Amino acid sequence: MNRDDTFKKRTRLNPVILVFFGSLVSGLIYLGYTSSSIRFKVQRFCFNITKEHQESVLLQLPQGLSFNQPSVVGPDGKIVPVTPWLAPIVWEGTFDPTLIDSVYKQQNVTIATTVFALGKYTVFLKEFLESAEQNYFVGFHVHYYIFTDHPEEVPDVKLGEGHQLTVMTVDSSNRWQEMTLRRMERLEKLIESRLVKEADYVFSLDVDTKFYARWGAETLGRLVGVLHPGYYQTPREQFPYERRPESQAFIPYSEGDYYYGGAVLGGAVKDVYEVAKTCREQLDIDAAKSIEAAWQEESHLNKYFVYNKPSKLLSPEYLWQDFKPQTNEVKIIRFSQVIKNYAAVRPNP
Ligand SMILES: CC(=O)N[C@H]1[C@@H](OP(=O)(O)OP(=O)(O)OC[C@H]2O[C@@H](n3ccc(=O)[nH]c3=O)[C@H](O)[C@@H]2O)O[C@H](CO)[C@H](O)[C@@H]1O
Ligand SMILES: [Mn+2]
Incomplete structure (x- = not known):
C-alpha cells in the first residue's frame, strides 16, 4: 500500500x-x-x-522595595481589617464564628498543634491544655504534639471529642535560647515524618500561655502570623527586628510592615514547612558565625514574613500579655502570655 x-x-x-x-x-x-x-x-x-490555584499563590516581595508602614488601628481608633496585600487581619466582628466553623467542618480538617515544654516550662502545660480544651478548635480534629524532656510531667488532661495528644520526648538543653530556637528544626522534622500524612493545618504555640476565649476556624489559612501585642502601634524603625547585617535575620530600618510574635505560627502543613525549614537554615548559618539574632527564631520569622507575606494575620486578640491592660480596640482577649518569673523558670539569664 x-x-x-x-x-x-x-x-x-x-x-x-x-x-x-x-x-x-x-x-x-x-x-x-x-x-x-x-x-x-x-x-x-x-x-x-x-x-489549588488560590492556595498556591505565594505573596513574595523583593528586598529593598520602599513602601509605607501600614497601620493596625486607624487615627479614628477603628481597627484595620486588611493588610496592603489584601490579607485579612482577624478581629472580633470581622467573621461569623458559626458560619466559618461550618465551612471548615465540611472539609473535615485536622489541625496539628505543636507545643514545647522543656526544663521547667512543663509547669505551664496544665493550664495551657485545660484552657485550650475549652476554647481551641472545639468540635474539630486536633492533635497536640507535646515536645518535652520530662515526659512524666505531662499532665493527664481530659480531652474533648476528636482531640488527641502525643508526647514527643526530646533531649534537654541548658540554654533557654536554644530551647526556643530549636522549635523550628523540630517542627520541620515533625512535618516531614508525620504531619504531611496526619494533618491539614498546623499551629506552633508558646506554652507559657492561656486561652480565655474562642480560637476557631477563622484562624485557618495558607500562612498565618500574629501581630505582637507590644508593637502593633510602634513605628517600624523601633521594631525589635535584628539590625546587624551579619545576621541572616537582618531587616533594614526602612523595611517591614508589622512585628509578628514568635508565640504563634500557623497555616497549611506545606507552607509552615517552608517557614520552619527556611528559618532553621538561617539559624544554622547564624550559629556557624556565632551570631544569635536579637529575639532568636522570632527575628528569623519576622524576616521571613517581610519577604513572604502571610495570607492571614491574627490581631493581638490572639496573642495578648496578662500584664498588659486591655485596650479599646481589643474587644476580646483570646490567648495570652501568663505572667512568669523568668528567673524561676529559665535555666539561664
Ligand atoms: C509572646 C511572644 O511572641 N513570645 C516570644 C518571645 O519571648 P517569650 O518570653 O515568650 O519566650 P519564652 O520564654 O516563652 O520561650 C518561647 C517558648 O520556648 C519554649 N521554652 C522556652 C524556654 C524553656 O526553658 N523551655 C521551653 O520549653 C516554650 O514553649 C516557650 O513558650 O521571644 C521568644 C524568642 O526569644 C519566642 O519567639 C517567643 O515566642
Ligand atoms: Mn512565651
Whole structure:
C-alpha cells in the first residue's frame, strides 16, 4: 500500500470515526446533564483547580522595595481589617464564628498543634491544655504534639471529642535560647515524618500561655502570623527586628510592615514547612558565625514574613500579655502570655 492508498483509506474511514466519536461526546454531555454523579465529579474537578490555584499563590516581595508602614488601628481608633496585600487581619466582628466553623467542618480538617515544654516550662502545660480544651478548635480534629524532656510531667488532661495528644520526648538543653530556637528544626522534622500524612493545618504555640476565649476556624489559612501585642502601634524603625547585617535575620530600618510574635505560627502543613525549614537554615548559618539574632527564631520569622507575606494575620486578640491592660480596640482577649518569673523558670539569664 503506497502513501496515497493509506491517505484514501484514512479519508474513507474518517466519516465513520467522526460519527462514532460524535455520538460518544453527545452521549457524555447528555449524561453529564442528567447524571448527578458525573455532574458532581465535574464540579469537584473544577473546584479542585480553583482551590489549588488560590492556595498556591505565594505573596513574595523583593528586598529593598520602599513602601509605607501600614497601620493596625486607624487615627479614628477603628481597627484595620486588611493588610496592603489584601490579607485579612482577624478581629472580633470581622467573621461569623458559626458560619466559618461550618465551612471548615465540611472539609473535615485536622489541625496539628505543636507545643514545647522543656526544663521547667512543663509547669505551664496544665493550664495551657485545660484552657485550650475549652476554647481551641472545639468540635474539630486536633492533635497536640507535646515536645518535652520530662515526659512524666505531662499532665493527664481530659480531652474533648476528636482531640488527641502525643508526647514527643526530646533531649534537654541548658540554654533557654536554644530551647526556643530549636522549635523550628523540630517542627520541620515533625512535618516531614508525620504531619504531611496526619494533618491539614498546623499551629506552633508558646506554652507559657492561656486561652480565655474562642480560637476557631477563622484562624485557618495558607500562612498565618500574629501581630505582637507590644508593637502593633510602634513605628517600624523601633521594631525589635535584628539590625546587624551579619545576621541572616537582618531587616533594614526602612523595611517591614508589622512585628509578628514568635508565640504563634500557623497555616497549611506545606507552607509552615517552608517557614520552619527556611528559618532553621538561617539559624544554622547564624550559629556557624556565632551570631544569635536579637529575639532568636522570632527575628528569623519576622524576616521571613517581610519577604513572604502571610495570607492571614491574627490581631493581638490572639496573642495578648496578662500584664498588659486591655485596650479599646481589643474587644476580646483570646490567648495570652501568663505572667512568669523568668528567673524561676529559665535555666539561664
Ligand atoms: C509572646 C511572644 O511572641 N513570645 C516570644 C518571645 O519571648 P517569650 O518570653 O515568650 O519566650 P519564652 O520564654 O516563652 O520561650 C518561647 C517558648 O520556648 C519554649 N521554652 C522556652 C524556654 C524553656 O526553658 N523551655 C521551653 O520549653 C516554650 O514553649 C516557650 O513558650 O521571644 C521568644 C524568642 O526569644 C519566642 O519567639 C517567643 O515566642
Ligand atoms: Mn512565651
